[in-house]
Amino acid sequence: MQAVAVADPFICQEILHSTELDKRPNTGYWIVTEMMSAHNEPNLVSSESTAYWRAVRKTVAVAFSSSAMRNNFEQICSAGQDMVKVLKGKPPGESVDMFRGLLCVSVDVISRFGFKKDFGAVSSFGGGDGRHDFLDSILLATKEAQEFLKKPYRQLLWFLPEVKKSYQTFRDFQSFMEKLVCDMRSSEPVSEDDNSVSAQLLRCKDPSTGQPLTDQQLVPMASMMFWAGYDTSAVTMTWAMYMIAQHPQVEAKLVAELKAHGLLATPDNPNPPAPTYKQLMELDYLSHVVQETQRLYPAVAFGTSRCSPHKDVYLDNGRLRVPKGTIVWVLTHSLQNSSFTWEHPERFDPGRWEQQGADQASPMPGKARAIIGSMERHASKPLDHPFNIAAESQAGNYEPPQLRLSRVAAQAQSSELEAALSKFNEQQTGDPKAPLPKRWIPFMDGRRSCVGQPLAKVAMLSTLAQLYANFSMELSQAMPDPAGVRAKESLALAVLHPGSSLHMHIHPRLQLASQESGHESS
């Protein structure tokens, strides 16, 4: 089996928009199907782009429209609000596993917003033994599924006790979802004004039968909403906290922004309100912090894969042949952390997002000069990261478009630059004014991009806004130093986890304010 890893923004875009290259079970997605369904029924993520996938995607997308975000905003905010209450109940400075806490928030957001049910994960985090049956089950099933990716031959060893145990974790997870589908059924017929995920799934029709989805079809579709959204959102927020804790100047700007909107806990405003939807949309700096976190730590770090099993596919105006059967990987982490695509990719710099079009490819003249004339093989490891596979380097004479763009820019006089870039664009896309492709794709791009993106954004921004309004967070002394935290990173089915926990000391803002005023008066 041949596989190619890609991190050139132009080629990534072509792959993601190609109708010839599609998701295929053999590219790792088979295990996602196994995990979600005991009957091999498709789910939205691992399905090929069939008529059935299209019908479900189109129906479910309604639940994630911007009007749905506005209309259900309080519900989306409520899990973050509950987490603030839980943390206020802890002793100041307590070391808390924020990764676990944010997993709980994400589970509750999806259950409340998507299924009009409260899974109660945040309250489990606040009390008792901290266990939560559903969260523990999905975490365990994900971990076991990862074992199959590491050792695909395990499928053949189904009779071994440890492999049977893995399959059992899938069945346990599915049984939670079977119960959820039972509850969904009890709400039928759905009311006309209900556009929640569960209502949309119940409305959906299988194009091959013209009938509503069966329970066996609904289970993996509902499961996918949790699986695709729970750890992706939680790890992004966790990495944001990890980065903010190391950049006090970023936290100071964030605090100033919250204060300017009346959202910060201060002695005059000890219980600040949760942001309104309008206010949340105006928190530009917070949004840039999240974008920059998603650049450095894309949740789906391993990206996505495509394959054309029966026909060669040609990319880059015929310059690149992808032989049939080759698996192409769009490596999000490499694309977003390569010095061939970004200035100082290693810096956590939310300010870079103030520039319009920051998510688009742009010429990197210095880099092109360095390699013009000598297309050496070179490894790109700007962050010495396990996922930074050298995807822009190629053997032979092939010059990837990002480097071609940089060379064109480097060779043009400044007065001719615009014309040279338009010409490049025309040669590349047929349209001199076409926007350059994206170099920031944490939610992916094209027809298989994340359908839950609007919910993820609103949930992450509202949770972080409420947490930072009330607390300052510092990496716990019980954790390794920041480099040690990164050394513990692990993959859970393509999603980059900060090991199994990330403990932070939680300092209430009101207490910090009174300490500061005490210092000033003494």
Ligand code: HEM
């Ligand atoms: C920060 C949070 C999130 C990130 C970074 C993220 C990222 C992604 C990515 C990269 C994909 C493409 C996966 C692939 O090609 O295999 C994807 C697909 C998907 N995501 Fe998300 N996601 C997030 C949150 C959510 C949430 C909250 C939901 C729903 C509750 C969701 C539901 C889905 C679904 C259903 C798909 C499959 C779409 C399709 O193929 O039609 N995601 N997501």
